[in-house]
Amino acid sequence: MELQHITDNVYYLSSAINIGVIRGDDDQVVLIDSGIGDRSARHILRVLQIEGWRPVAVFNTHGHGDHVGGNAYLVEQAGVHVYAPLYDSVVIRQPLWGMLFMFAGGEPIHELAAPRFSPRPSPVDVIVTPGEYSVAGTIIEAITMPGHTGTHTCYRAGRVLFLGDLLSSEAELESAKISYAYSVTMRLESLARLRTIEADYYLLAHGDLRRDIGSLLELNIARIHETLDFIKAYLARGRAEAADVVAAVADHFGLNVNRVRDYSLLNLTVYAHLSHLHNHGEIDFELEGNRLWWKT
Ligand SMILES: [Zn+2]
Missing domain, CATH: 3.60.15.10 (Ribonuclease Z/Hydroxyacylglutathione hydrolase-like)
Structure with missing residues (x-):
């Protein structure tokens, strides 16, 4: 220091x-x-x-x-x-x-x-x-x-x-x-x-x-939009549970999450993306088979 x-x-x-x-x-x-x-x-x-x-x-x-x-x-x-x-x-x-x-x-x-x-x-x-x-x-x-x-x-x-x-x-x-x-x-x-x-x-x-x-500010903004766009495109191919979205986002960015703390942070952040998309009318959810499905 x-x-x-x-x-x-x-x-x-x-x-x-x-x-x-x-x-x-x-x-x-x-x-x-x-x-x-x-x-x-x-x-x-x-x-x-x-x-x-x-x-x-x-x-x-x-x-x-x-x-x-x-x-x-x-x-x-x-x-x-x-x-x-x-x-x-x-x-x-x-x-x-x-x-x-x-x-x-x-x-x-x-x-x-x-x-x-x-x-x-x-x-x-x-x-x-x-x-x-x-x-x-x-x-x-x-x-x-x-x-x-x-x-x-x-x-x-x-x-x-x-x-x-x-x-x-x-x-x-x-x-x-x-x-x-x-x-x-x-x-x-x-x-x-x-x-x-x-x-x-x-x-x-x-x-x-x-x-x-x-440029760093624009990079931060672009990364959020890339993640939002990826989630929308992923759900457009078929409905999915949040855990599937987390795994798909991790795969998209080439992440290999192997600590539960990192998984918790990623999971929570993906939920924040899902709620943003839902609250802006871009995705929806349905409950079926005791599962919460996200869909476009
Ligand atoms: Zn902090």
Whole structure:
């Protein structure tokens, strides 16, 4: 984890998940996300300590464990205040609600209890809504960009936009093929809106710092449309259950899913595509033989 200067008072800690650092008054800093667990949080505090900086707040982009997993440690060791958007705050306070996503709402199998899905619970002091927050002499603008989660939020500090998981990098799209989404409908709307949001620097949570995200943004949008078009074409050949659609989508993209966590994420994301198509009148379903069939 290395401290990188972006511009003005804005920095980031480069890592598997990048942490935003915005310097305010009296060596106080505000963080964007907190990493995957106590270990990440310890690294963050160590690096800040070398600079003589003191974290006073963390703004979470969303409630996934790799973004909020360090919250609890930062609260305990440094007394930071946690700012998080509404739906995500529920998961941050009670990680069980996030786990339920992974197993169709039922009590999850223990194999799904990975740190990424079940971080330590953390308090949330402020529920973030769109607009500006003034903390320790910094100005943080919250821009709600739902889709990845129900209230996923990007933050702008000066000329830097912290994207969270709104955009997948080329490398992520190459390996996972499909970006995780709670709502494909919201994600498409948020990506379209991102075209209109100006910044001089963009930081991907899992990726690098960019001056220009134009082609990556279009790649993310195109991948969603490719997936939607594939599902429609697949169902046009005959009705299918959701599990068949999951397998067909995986085959189409050449995926070989061999971990139950990856299957859960893919399954949930395919459901988000199915509901988008259904709610836009492009596919329908029928119940027959105690099975839920999807059809065009
Ligand atoms: Zn995420």
